[in-house]
Amino acid sequence: MHLSQDTILSIQDLTMSYGGKNVLNGINLEVSKGQIIGYIGPNGAGKSTTVKIMLGLIDDFEGKVVIFGQDISKGDASYKRRIGYVPENAEAYDNLSAMEYLIFTGELYGLSQKFAQEKAERLLQQFDLIDVRHSRLSSFSKGMKQKVLIISSLLHDPDLLFWDEPLSGLDANSMMVIQEILSQLAAEGKTIFYSSHIMDLVEKISNRIVLLVDGKVVADGSFEELQELSAEGSLSGIFNQLTGFTEHRKKAAQFVSVVRGDMDDA
């Protein structure tokens, strides 16, 4: 555990159940300033649930979640002022234009309209979206929309970022830009908490990796530390091993044989 003076986020014994089924089974996590945390795990491991709890979208959890020294279960939403969030599945109000959406979310974070507008324009310029700023989000490609949502999460210059699959839909060049932005933001002292399924990337940009399986943290440390736990060299190898999945080749062979139309079990 990285206990230090500047703890940004602390989760203690977090459990959460949905209709009798436990989604989170006692998660403990301390995050300090400037860390880039890759939050990984198989589908349904509880990654998004954790993030939703931290953002106050779900509040019938058990355990303690403290962000910026504030216990979030108290119902005071003010801690969210210093958080930037990119939701999974690029959810937004699609009927609005990029500019309208950005100004709206900026104002929700307490920025003035003029300030939000100027900053949004400058950021859109950087992502080459300035020409489409008055087009509706519904006409955007997934990558373009994702960029708008990333800008929206940064407009108010937050100290803590929650990015849920921030790279989905982006092309290789944009991914590199985002990756670089992440490390420079972290160098400035921002804390970044993101989830992704792209292991190569997590391996490259995180300085701490938390692996979640069945609502439990099964590995927590830098990439090098994780390598020591496992015989595998790459993060996806480690991921497979720690999640107990080793038969991808066999699965694929079976699948292809069904596609071909073989009736017997391959």
Next chain:
Amino acid sequence: MREFQSLKFIALFKGLFKKFGVDYEIMMLILRIKLTMDERRVPTVFNEMGKKKEGNQFLKSLWIYGLYSLLLLPFLFLGDNYIFGMSVQFGIILFILMTSMISDFSSVLLDVRDKNVLQTKPVDKKTITAAKTIHILIYMSFIAGAFVALPFIVGIFRHGIVFSLIFLVEIVLTMLLVVVFTSLLYLFVLRYFDGERLKDIINYVQIVLSLGLVIGYQVLIQAFDIANFNIEYVFSPWHFLIPPIWYGAPFEMILNGNTAWYMIAFTGLAVLMPILAILIYSRLMPSFERNLEKLLSDTKARKPSRSLLDGLWAKLLCRTKEERVFFRFSALMLKKEREFKLKVFPNVGLALVFPILFIFNELRIRSLADISEGNMYLFIYFCNILIPGTIFMLQFAGSYKGGWIFKAAPIARETAAYSAALKVFLSKLYLPIFLVLSIVYVGIFSARILPDLAAVLAGAILQSLITYRVMKDVEFPFTRSFEFSQDQGTARNLSLTLIIGAFVLVHFLARSFDYGIYVYLVLLVVAIFVVWRKTFPENAEVEDGKPASKTEAGM
């Protein structure tokens, strides 16, 4: 983004919101965004390039409520018997507001998208709730405004200024009551169920509510002893359970000086209930928002259900394999597409209840034996009000984006999609209701009306075809977003509903000749055959089967 007049009006209550602990600036911000979005329509999947319609389509459809309000006028001329006239009026107003609340604004109340966008920001839940409620109230007041404007003006001239003031205050109270009551009901449902099951239950609640409204209206009428136009009000304790009477009482009390204890009690309820409901609502709202999360999750695995009946109908009604595929698809959508059910099922309830209700009504004046002699069975035509609304809705789906599959798949005869959808509507939705009603009607009127019932059914099929031809906006069913469903729909629906009148008239005329009904029936069948062929032309290469008459299957 422009300024909205409605928001300027809301601004008058700034102090009130602040007093309740609502972040006023943020609430206005959210409202402005919501109203802006309401003015826009996302283009459908296939019409990206098509013309976009600007302006709030909802506002453009308001005139229809003005037309409906003509219904209220006669009750203003019942003399000074306010308790009856006004109770009925407010019964109708409550009915209109409640049905539009359920079918049009439930989605606003149950919107989970808000959660991700708004609740992740530093905005407290109370403010979000306030914004949501005000958003709905703005539209409700437009509906209420359009609906009561005419009676209101007539009321001033007929009964004077005091009358109008009471009227105005009561309209506001009823609006609050409707919005808050619906919210509380959902709150209750959300509390005890979760996931997919919940969405189903909400559907059923909506159906039950609309049925309850109709029956409630009936009960209201029962509360008055109407004989020979001499309407008398006799109090009985169960009247406390009927909200419209609460709203009739203040008129009686203030204008007629009737200060019986129960009149005062009714008036008290009229004022206190909305306020009490709001207090409970604001208490419980946080748990409402929390439980909304349940709408996103599905915790139970479901068993696949395969309906043999669907397969049978598909074989019976469709001639090509392709059409059968579309038939099964449409049948599934009808069963599973919630937003669709939400819009359509309340009408299904009405279609089922109205024809029985009218007979029931008549029973208080005449005996059953007396009724069974006459032409009252023509009331079964009331179940055809189901046709325009449902066929209009067939083009929409919550999951309309999946519609690309129709363009991507190698479909030989594109019209098969809609002909199958129409067949599904007729066989799976209309026919069951019609059969139930037929059994009841045959029970009352004896088997002599069988040819008439056949004519009604054939008429319904023909009407469906006409409706489809008039409304044909898209190539494939279930491929448009419901955001469009407010477009010209209502106006056209009304004119298409009036067609029923024409059918009734012709039917009535046919009855006045010997064997006229059989001639009419044959004509209908021929018309169906011709129009169906014209509407859904066959390709040169018909895959299988002989050109059997479509109408046979429909009979």
